[in-house]
Structures are given as C-alpha cells and as structure tokens.
Amino acid sequence: MSKYSDRAVELFKSGYNCSQSVFAAFCDKFDMPEELALKVSAGLGGGVGRMREVCGAVCGTALLAGMVHGATDGADREAKALTYKKVQEIAEEFKKTNPSIICRELLMLSKTQPITSTPDARTPAYYKKRPCAQIVEDAAKAAEKVLFSNEEE
Secondary structure (H helix, E strand, O other), rough: OHHHHHHHHHHHHHOOOOHHHHHHHOOOHHOHHHHHHHHHHHHHHHOOOOOEOOHHHHHHHHHHHHHOOOOOOOOOOOOOOHHHHHHHHHHHHHHHOOHHHHHHHOOOOOOOOOOOOOOOOOHHHHHOOHHHHHHHHHEEEEEEEEOOOOOOO
C-alpha cells in the first residue's frame, strides 16, 4: 500500500463512504481542506447516492482525474478528452483486480434489491462481509498509478 491507499482505507474504516475515502485521501495534492474534499464527494458513495450504480470509490477517482486534468473552459475539448481518457485508464487499472466498476456487481447484489438511503451500520460484521475496504484501496492505487506515477515524492 502507499500513503494514499493507506489513508483511503483509514478514512473508510473511520466511517466515511467509499467516494469520500478515495477523494479525500489525495486532498493534499490539491491543497484542498479535507473537510471540503469530504463534502464534495459525499453524495457519490454506495454507487452514487447508494443506488448501487458506478462504484463510489471509482467515482472518487473520476473526481481526482478532474482535479488533475479537468477543463476550466467549456470549449477546451483537449482537456475534456484527456480527463475522460484518464478516467477510462483508472477504470481499466481498477478492473485488473476487480470484476466490474458497478457497485451492485462488486457487492454481488441483485438488481431487484430495494434502494434505500440509509447506510449500513459499520460493525465488525459489516467489514467482514463487505469487500469495500479492499475496493477503496484498489481504487486509490489505480488513481495513484494513472494520475501521479510520474511524480517524485
């Protein structure tokens, strides 16, 4: 693990959702207050609003790609294309250790399972049955490899 994947897992095990854990783990890269990073990414957990769609940890990496390469001019097609390319590269890297980027598939939930807004209690049983801590670690590692591997520490 790296300092970023370690921090992401630490945040997750402290009760933050998967997206918050990945995005906030890297907030020092952008001189962003951790509180702001946690707020910005809060709605993406549980596969976006707990709807079990694209994994929140993967969504957190997409936010990171935007922070690194995102367009600040609506007409900047090159920056948009580069950001999308990096998100796709992160997803491919993530899928080297995970079968999907879809939350319900990663958690082996059926499409017919009811969607609720209430998060599960973080108990020892929760952490034992859910692969989310490992998913958070994998997402942080994928983001670090794709977005920051050329940087010197």
